[in-house]
Amino acid sequence: MNFFDLVKKRRSVRKFTNDKVPDKVIKKCLEAAILAPNSSNLQPWEFYWIKNKNKKDSIAKACFSQNAAITAQELIVAVSRIDTWKRNKNLIIEDYKKKKKYIPIINRYYNKLVPILYYHDTFGISNIVKKLFSIFYNLLGFFKPVLRSPIYKHELFEVVTKSTALACQNLMLGLVAEGFDSCPMEGFDEKKVKKILNLNRNCHVVMILGIGKAAKDGVYGDRYRIEKNLVIKKV
């Protein structure tokens, strides 16, 4: 199917049939998900494919037992993390070394800039240090462009969640390409979901995807978008 038809065909499906989704379809779509672009290639995402029946039931309950969760054949929990950067940047560096492309600029990028942006301690001391430093650093902004964020932990979360969302869109479109449907849910009790998956405070649950084949009454109404000139602006 043409890409633009695929985008049009994708709708958030709130009710699924009993048709099973083959494991290889989920795998293929997850593998497409993680090819999305992402900040500094640090791949700050995790995808939990919930196969355990008890866990699946508990997560559906944490999604307020909404139809999209209860009737879903498969559930995938997309998670963004601010604590996997260190492992991942080391793996990236290893790969550069293996390919004999580990040049000084890569070293500086991953061993100087990335740690400055990504390092955070539990007590928020790094927040204060970074903020103080940025006050002076931003004075340079009068003379030239400067990188002003992420400083705070919550700004870093916005960065990693952004990358994870890009991956989620690949995942959802992949499912449509394979003849299946999904519902991206943001209405859930994050604390409960994190407890079920044993996730720490360095994780955010970005969305929970209910997956299956759309029931006949699975899409609630026609797609509505506000007038496009309100959001697409030529300047």
Added chain:
Amino acid sequence: MNFFDLVKKRRSVRKFTNDKVPDKVIKKCLEAAILAPNSSNLQPWEFYWIKNKNKKDSIAKACFSQNAAITAQELIVAVSRIDTWKRNKNLIIEDYKKKKKYIPIINRYYNKLVPILYYHDTFGISNIVKKLFSIFYNLLGFFKPVLRSPIYKHELFEVVTKSTALACQNLMLGLVAEGFDSCPMEGFDEKKVKKILNLNRNCHVVMILGIGKAAKDGVYGDRYRIEKNLVIKKV
């Protein structure tokens, strides 16, 4: 092209040729972008297509004059907003009324829940009120699942940026489907970009897309992903 080949073909391109990108291609891809799923259908995004030469140069400069910005034929600035929800929820309600589908649950959702989640004042008083309220509300969490966020403004920003990222992925894949390339940039001076586009404090610049046709040396090296079992987990 098959969707999965499209995903594989999309690479972040850092250097573009002099080939022009037809306006109709950009339009088509932007229109595909805004069909992405998004929180409560509030469509919290804006896409600034930079046609003015001076603005384009200034924005490229604010991207630290990186190749992907300087050589780009077109620049699009993707913005997320926490202040368009009121206008948009009214448009959504109007549409429901026009379709004679304005049922009580829709009214409650858009006129009660959405304002509680999205309302924020300049001074952060709403942050405090919401936090205090949530302390009591979350006690219910001992008995049943509860929605614990967004409370703070920065949590709301994570929500709107997430939706905008989903749209950006559609946009980037659309460009590949049409035979063009892009580079999603997050390295820019946000303050300067916001000044150029006259954006207020209720906006975040999600990413800036450089667009064009990839130069021969436009992709810097092979794609690298860490071992997939590190991020895809069956539980």
